[in-house]
Amino acid sequence: MSVAVASANAHASGPQPALRSRVPDVPPTEGVPAATSTAFNPVTATAEASSNPPSSDIPGTRTLLIEPRDPLLARDARPFSSEPGARAFTLPWPWPRTIAKTIRALIGSGAGTATTWTAERRRAMAAMAVHGPLMVAKERAGAPWEMYVPAPRDVVFHRDTESDGEPSKRLNTMILRPAWLQPNEGVTEPPAPSPASAGGRGAKAFGNVARDEFGRHAVIEVTADVKPDTDVPAWWRLDDARRWLAWPGEEDDARDHLPLSAESEQVKQGVRGLRGPLTDARMHVSIEPGTQTHVEGALFTTESLAFPGGYVQAEIDDQVQATHMAMLVRLVSAPAARLPEVAAFGGERRISRITDRSNGGELFPSWPEAGSPPAGWAHARGLRLQLVTPAIFQFGWLPAWLADGTIPGLGGTKLHLELVGVAMDRRQAVSGWFSTRRNTERDPRAPQPRFSTHEELNGGGPAATDYVVPSGSVYFFRLAAGSGPLTEEIWRRLWLAPVSDLEIARNQGFGLVLPGIWNTKTVENSADQVIQETTT
Numbered sequence: 001m002s003v004a005v006a007s008a009n010a011h012a013s014g015p016q017p018a019l020r021s022r023v024p025d026v027p028p029t030e031g032v033p034a035a036t037s038t039a040f041n042p043v044t045a046t047a048e049a050s051s052n053p054p055s056s057d058i059p060g061t062r063t064l065l066i067e068p069r070d071p072l073l074a075r076d077a078r079p080f081s082s083e084p085g086a087r088a089f090t091l092p093w094p095w096p097r098t099i100a101k102t103i104r105a106l107i108g109s110g111a112g113t114a115t116t117w118t119a120e121r122r123r124a125m126a127a128m129a130v131h132g133p134l135m136v137a138k139e140r141a142g143a144p145w146e147m148y149v150p151a152p153r154d155v156v157f158h159r160d161t162e163s164d165g166e167p168s169k170r171l172n173t174m175i176l177r178p179a180w181l182q183p184n185e186g187v188t189e190p191p192a193p194s195p196a197s198a199g200g201r202g203a204k205a206f207g208n209v210a211r212d213e214f215g216r217h218a219v220i221e222v223t224a225d226v227k228p229d230t231d232v233p234a235w236w237r238l239d240d241a242r243r244w245l246a247w248p249g250e251e252d253d254a255r256d257h258l259p260l261s262a263e264s265e266q267v268k269q270g271v272r273g274l275r276g277p278l279t280d281a282r283m284h285v286s287i288e289p290g291t292q293t294h295v296e297g298a299l300f301t302t303e304s305l306a307f308p309g310g311y312v313q314a315e316i317d318d319q320v321q322a323t324h325m326a327m328l329v330r331l332v333s334a335p336a337a338r339l340p341e342v343a344a345f346g347g348e349r350r351i352s353r354i355t356d357r358s359n360g361g362e363l364f365p366s367w368p369e370a371g372s373p374p375a376g377w378a379h380a381r382g383l384r385l386q387l388v389t390p391a392i393f394q395f396g397w398l399p400a401w402l403a404d405g406t407i408p409g410l411g412g413t414k415l416h417l418e419l420v421g422v423a424m425d426r427r428q429a430v431s432g433w434f435s436t437r438r439n440t441e442r443d444p445r446a447p448q449p450r451f452s453t454h455e456e457l458n459g460g461g462p463a464a465t466d467y468v469v470p471s472g473s474v475y476f477f478r479l480a481a482g483s484g485p486l487t488e489e490i491w492r493r494l495w496l497a498p499v500s501d502l503e504i505a506r507n508q509g510f511g512l513v514l515p516g517i518w519n520t521k522t523v524e525n526s527a528d529q530v531i532q533e534t535t536t
Contacts, residue, residue, distance in 0.1 A: 062331040063357040063367045065145075066099070066133065066345070067324075071280040071304035073347035074098060077429035077465060083300065084286075090303035092234065092276055093135070093150075093471070094346065095430055096389050096509030099329055100130035102345050106354075107337045124335065129507040131498065132329035134388065135235055136365045137274055137308075140323050145365035147238040147328070148274055149388040149514065150472035154423040155244075155258065157271060158226040171229065171269040175254050178421030178476050178523055179221035180212045187219055193395050202395050204403035210418040210478060210523075218523060220421050233273030238368055240272065245384055245516025246374030277305035277325060304350070329509070330367045370495035377486050377517060383417065383477040384516035385499065390428065390468035391511030392500045397422055397469055400501045405480060407499055408506065414484030417477040420523060424473035432463040468510065478520045491515060 074094040080086055104125040108117065135148040156174040159167040181187065193202025211217055236244075240259035247257040259272040286298035309324030345352045357364050394400040398419070401408055405416040479486075500511035 060333050061367075062334045063365075064103070064329050064331065064339070065136070065326055065355040065357075065365060066329065067309060067326040067353040067355070068305070068307040068345065068350065069342075069352060070350040071282075071306040072277075072345060072350055072352070073302060073304045075303075075347060077431045081300075084297050086300040088300075088302040088347075090279055090305055092305075094133060094305070094327070095432075096130070096132065097430065097432055098346060099133045099327065100508040101432070102343070103130050103329065103331065103339075104128060106339055106343055107335065110338060126504070126507065128334050129332035129498075129509075130329055131332065131496065131509050131512055132389070133327035133509070134329075134368075134512075135274070135276070135325065136328045137325045138323065142363070144363050145324075145326075145328075147365065147368055148235040149238055149241050149386075150470075151232070151234055151236050151271075151273065152241060152244060152386050152423075152474050153425060153470075153472045154384075154386075154474040155254070156226065157229045157232050158224075159229055167229075167268075169265060169268050170263055171260060171271070172226075173254055173258060174222070174224055174226060175249065176220050176222070176423045176474075177249060177518065178218040180218055180523060181216050187217075189217065193398070197395075201400050201403040202398075205395065205398055205400055208402045208405055208418050208480070209398070210420045218421050220423050231268075232271045234276050235274040236271075237273065241386065241514060242516075245386060245514055248376055248380065248382070248517045249519040274325075277307050280304045280306040302347075304346075328365055328367070368496065370492045373486075373488055373491035373515075374517060377488075377491060380486055380517040381479050382420075382518040382520040383479070383486065384518045385475045385477070385494070385513040386516065387469060387471050387473045387475075387511065387513055388496070389498075389509055389512040390430070390471050391473075392430075392466050392468050392502070392505045394501045396427065396467060397424065399499070401499075407494070407497075408501075409493055409497055410490060413487065413490055413493075415486070415490060416480040416483035418480045420476045420478050420520070422469075422473060422475050425470045427467040428470050429465050430468050431465045476518055478523070486517075 072094065073088075074091045075088050076091050078089055080088040107128070108121050108125040136145040137148060138145050154176045156176065158172050158174065159170070160172060162168055192206045195203045197203070209217055236259060244257055244259075247254065261270045261272060263269050281301055281303050283299055283301050286295040286300065287293070288295050307325045309326070339354055339356060341354055342351060343354055344350060355364065357366070391399075402417070402419055405418075406413070407415075407417070494513060494515040496512050496514065498506035498509065498511045499513050500506050505511065
């Protein structure tokens, strides 16, 4: 673990709730539009033949609601085969790439009417950004949808142990913030990127990681040796996350800014939120192609994500956590092309319903608006960014754009940042499959095989494995000397904007963030204390 990075495993999944089958809402083939045209124009894109035109206040954007009817097979990057005893493990939430590539395939193929993919068609689809997927859920049919985001990793929930050995009903909190090392403390420094890597951008980015007067990096300060409570939700309401990010960390109680339930002597205090989709495990048997009979002993298991409101619904302690759960995505620079109302997502082509906002009615969830920045935004010296989708950076936890001192999309704002620390879980591996072969000439800025913006139109194969910073991770920046202030324009540009290094990753939805603030005086005071103790 690098010195600027801390791992807060405060949101580990608890025992999975039971699954209860129920009658599906939508037959697999219901509502599939008939094919009308094979023409593809990346500008007009068969607008006259479209049943789902763009539906956003911003021209060229579309908001889509994806409701999985069947359990969604979204495997992690671990190898899997139909060998006896093999198990395909599911992700807790689909990768942005999984959803982005499916949407591009559906639009680019004209809802299945196109038979070939030309270079022009591929370029048009690659230029279309797909932001998300974000979680939306509602308590009952007919209720409005609510937006949820991964729980932030800069707070750890834990419980004291009572005299009888039982955990306390009260839920305690430990806030994670960057701090300078004290004179009697030490930590293994992270290896700096090679000066030659990515044309020197790695070393330059590493140079913009804050150091104290003694040249040491900050660490995420763990103030108590506690065991994180595992019975906490993995997802917070967007409004609760926004309120938490607006709290800079002043002297008032942090509990007043967290989504905690009321304290009670009879019931455990908890955190308001959702666990997320349930895990649906199914056992399969390998079939011999020649005889169409089973292979002796060749049993294997697959895990899928079961979304309440589809084929199953969740029960937790006899209480339904959410009767409906779905994914919300936003298309930017999207052609007004047709989308089917029912399509296959993930492995084994499981069925999901797709609804465009123009056809969704009054209760259709809108893409969240930025609104006004929090109080103290204009005078804050510390910028906090929470990832709501995983991010891909060229140097692991270190963004390559830090070499420029500013975030992608914020050019011209005079904002110059230093990275102080990161509260995150362990890295995650993401891979995939390309319908076309990758070009051997990689992006010269990438130190290792990563995303490439070039593809050849012959053959195909597996994508290179990338390591992502998990969603929920929180980055702590401070304004560098000579930086311009945090303005309302910066707030709006950062709101749910992708901050991954390469454009191809940003266009696939990797690295969407929520902005917030934090009080950098805690770091400055720690540095002053180090100087005082050293001089005395």
